[in-house]
Amino acid sequence: MTTPEPGASRLRAPAHRVSPRARSWWALRSAITTVGLLVPQVAVAVVLPTYTSLMIVTGVATAVVGVAHMLVVPRWRYALHRWEITDDAVHTLSGWLRLEWRIAPISRVQTVDTDRGPLQRAFGLSSVTVTTASASGALTIDGLDADAAVDLADRLTRVTETLGGDAT
Amino acid sequence: MTSSPSDGLGWQRLDRRMLVVHPAVDLIKLVPVLLVIAITGGTSDDRWRLGGGIALAVAVLAFGISRWFTTSYRIGTDRVELRTGLLRRHHRSVHRDRIRTADLTANPAHRLFGLAVVRVGTGRREGGDDAELTLDAVRRVEAERLRALLLGEAPVDADAPVPELARLRWTWVRFAPLTFSAIAVVGVVWLGLFRLAEEFSLRAPVTETLREGAGRAPVWLGAVALLATAVFGAAVVFVEGWWGYRLTRADDGGLVLRRGLLTRRTLSLEGRRLRGVELDEPLLVRLGRGARPLALTTGLRADGQGEHVGAVGPAMPRRRAHQVAAGVLGVGEEEGTRAPLVRHPRAAVVRRLTRGVGPVLVVCAVLLARPEAPADPVVVPILLGASVLLAVDRIRSLGHALTGTHLVSRHGAWVRRTVVLRRGGVIGWRLTQSLTQRRAGLVTLHAVTAAGRGRYEVLDVGVDRALELVEDVTPGLLAPFVIDGRGAGRLVRR
Numbered sequence: 289m290t291t292p293e294p295g296a297s298r299l300r301a302p303a304h305r306v307s308p309r310a311r312s313w314w315a316l317r318s319a320i321t322t323v324g325l326l327v328p329q330v331a332v333a334v335v336l337p338t339y340t341s342l343m344i345v346t347g348v349a350t351a352v353v354g355v356a357h358m359l360v361v362p363r364w365r366y367a368l369h370r371w372e373i374t375d376d377a378v379h380t381l382s383g384w385l386r387l388e389w390r391i392a393p394i395s396r397v398q399t400v401d402t403d404r405g406p407l408q409r410a411f412g413l414s415s416v417t418v419t420t421a422s423a424s425g426a427l428t429i430d431g432l433d434a435d436a437a438v439d440l441a442d443r444l445t446r447v448t449e450t451l452g453g454d455a456t
Numbered sequence: 457m458t459s460s461p462s463d464g465l466g467w468q469r470l471d472r473r474m475l476v477v478h479p480a481v482d483l484i485k486l487v488p489v490l491l492v493i494a495i496t497g498g499t500s501d502d503r504w505r506l507g508g509g510i511a512l513a514v515a516v517l518a519f520g521i522s523r524w525f526t527t528s529y530r531i532g533t534d535r536v537e538l539r540t541g542l543l544r545r546h547h548r549s550v551h552r553d554r555i556r557t558a559d560l561t562a563n564p565a566h567r568l569f570g571l572a573v574v575r576v577g578t579g580r581r582e583g584g585d586d587a588e589l590t591l592d593a594v595r596r597v598e599a600e601r602l603r604a605l606l607l608g609e610a611p612v613d614a615d616a617p618v619p620e621l622a623r624l625r626w627t628w629v630r631f632a633p634l635t636f637s638a639i640a641v642v643g644v645v646w647l648g649l650f651r652l653a654e655e656f657s658l659r660a661p662v663t664e665t666l667r668e669g670a671g672r673a674p675v676w677l678g679a680v681a682l683l684a685t686a687v688f689g690a691a692v693v694f695v696e697g698w699w700g701y702r703l704t705r706a707d708d709g710g711l712v713l714r715r716g717l718l719t720r721r722t723l724s725l726e727g728r729r730l731r732g733v734e735l736d737e738p739l740l741v742r743l744g745r746g747a748r749p750l751a752l753t754t755g756l757r758a759d760g761q762g763e764h765v766g767a768v769g770p771a772m773p774r775r776r777a778h779q780v781a782a783g784v785l786g787v788g789e790e791e792g793t794r795a796p797l798v799r800h801p802r803a804a805v806v807r808r809l810t811r812g813v814g815p816v817l818v819v820c821a822v823l824l825a826r827p828e829a830p831a832d833p834v835v836v837p838i839l840l841g842a843s844v845l846l847a848v849d850r851i852r853s854l855g856h857a858l859t860g861t862h863l864v865s866r867h868g869a870w871v872r873r874t875v876v877l878r879r880g881g882v883i884g885w886r887l888t889q890s891l892t893q894r895r896a897g898l899v900t901l902h903a904v905t906a907a908g909r910g911r912y913e914v915l916d917v918g919v920d921r922a923l924e925l926v927e928d929v930t931p932g933l934l935a936p937f938v939i940d941g942r943g944a945g946r947l948v949r950r
Contacts, residue, residue, distance in 0.1 A: 299947060389887040
């Protein structure tokens with residue numbers, strides 16, 4: 289690989305993390321997916337005896353990968369996901385191998401949605417989605433504290449209402 | 457009504473001639489079904505099949521006629537309403553403030569009767585469902601009047617001189633066989649011929665004839681036949697699509713595009729929805745020194761089936777395409793698609809080479825590792841040569857610029873795209889940095905916009921340059937985050 293070009297500036301990470309409880313939510317979601325993958329394998333192992341040994345091998349592999357995913361990925365996500373709202377824009381940062389920084393100027397925001405699935409509700413969490421007029425411009429902040437999410441959405445909605453225009 | 461009261465508040469019907477057009481078109485569509493009814497069977501009672509066929513035809517006729525009686529529309533002072541449906545009534549209303557497009561199309565049946573379809577769109581694509589309202593059909597004159605009325609233009613006077621941006625030149629037909637759609641047409645035509653032959657059980661004799669003929673006819677004859685259909689098919693598609701092509705500027709700074717031989721289309725692009733232009737140069741077209749201009753407007757869906765919805769012209773000589781693009785933008789060519797581009801850092805050049813040639817090297821290594829492969833001395837040099845040429849082409853294409861009014865970005869080899877996006881049309885940003893980009897000190901900057909494909913990228917620029925572009929186009933947006941990071945290739949310090 290080549291040497292980096294000399295750079296004079298870069299960015300600091302946005303200030304806020306999501307709620308610490310998001311880790312538990314992501315872990316539970318991961319566990320549910322793993323169980324969902326294991327159930328058919330167990331069913332096959334019980335019903336079709338010829339495939340029992342094969343199913344044990346794949347089942348153990350699934351379980352190992354699933355547990356590793358559950359232990360590692362939620363922590364990573366929590367460490368990497370950041371967001372911040374300045375006077376001008378909404379910023380989110382995500383990604384591990386591939387960083388992705390998204391910016392939606394507040395003057396261009398069209399809708400602000402909060403979304404709470406049953407799992408998120410169990411942990412008192414909520415997602416906030418900010419959309420702009422672009423087909424690929426939506427920003428999502430997952431795993432916010434439910435109250436904080438409502439406050440945030442209210443604040444953004446109020447700011448965007450005062451600006452007017454069709455934001456395209 | 458054939459003549460409508462001006463801005464009448466009352467409900468109006470479609471043109472009376474649709475009483476004929478709708479049933480006729482429906483009946484023609486029914487012909488294959490009736491044929492199948494007529495041909496199939498033989499053991500069953502003939503009277504039943506005859507009766508059934510007639511009943512079906514009558515039902516279709518009745519339905520076609522009923523459409524005229526059940527359809528009505530109203531152009532109110534603040535909304536446009538349309539009522540349709542016989543058993544299930546449907547009422548759609550669109551607020552006139554929200555109307556962004558009013559396009560006219562006329563297929564051969566419509567044109568025979570001097571009618572045109574008016575398609576009123578709001579240009580919003582939430583949920584992928586563009587709230588659209590179709591008047592099928594009204595008289596041509598009435599359609600033109602409605603279009604002007606709904607878009608808030610002065611009625612188009614056919615004789616008045618309008619600023620013309622482009623007009624069809626028949627020499628452009630030479631680019632038609634070089635486009636991908638030409639190849640697709642050939643595929644469809646040949647497939648259709650084979651299917652037809654199969655249908656009439658001609659296959660066995662045909663294959664026999666082919667087998668007999670194969671001994672005598674040289675292979676190049678087949679190639680010539682294929683090529684000839686490609687050229688001919690492409691020319692036919694070009695003539696149908698672009699006959700009478702004319703691009704003019706409307707009063708509001710928007711565009712009016714007219715084209716089509718059998719199906720006439722009049723497409724208007726509102727000035728305030730225009731966000732920029734794109735110049736596409738597919739490899740073959742580029743080798744023929746051609747290019748195709750597209751307009752970036754909000755509300756046009758990027759996934760037009762097989763047709764570039766945003767196209768404001770066919771593939772044409774590059775020089776002309778630059779002119780059309782400049783005309784659409786309303787700036788000089790040097791400010792638009794011909795703006796002098798800033799080269800990207802050396803690391804970006806190296807990345808084009810490693811990404812272009814690297815995978816091919818692996819493939820070649822695998823090919824050479826296999827002992828039983830007689831074609832290797834031919835295939836390997838061709839693969840390597842082509843990949844190097846493509847990589848070099850990518851390097852030559854790569855560039856961007858920021859003019860006083862627009863952000864310009866160019867990249868690509870198979871299709872070289874030059875995007876010119878108005879500064880005010882940028883409604884957000886996305887900065888991405890992969891692991892390898894991080895080590896090379898590069899980022900990819902995506903300018904998010906409401907038009908066209910939704911976001912346009914500036915590939916592999918230095919971190920500094922990316923931040924500079926963001927600051928220039930949208931001052932202050934990233935300022936709270938910028939810190940000193942001398943010597944670092946990372947975009948973000950955690």
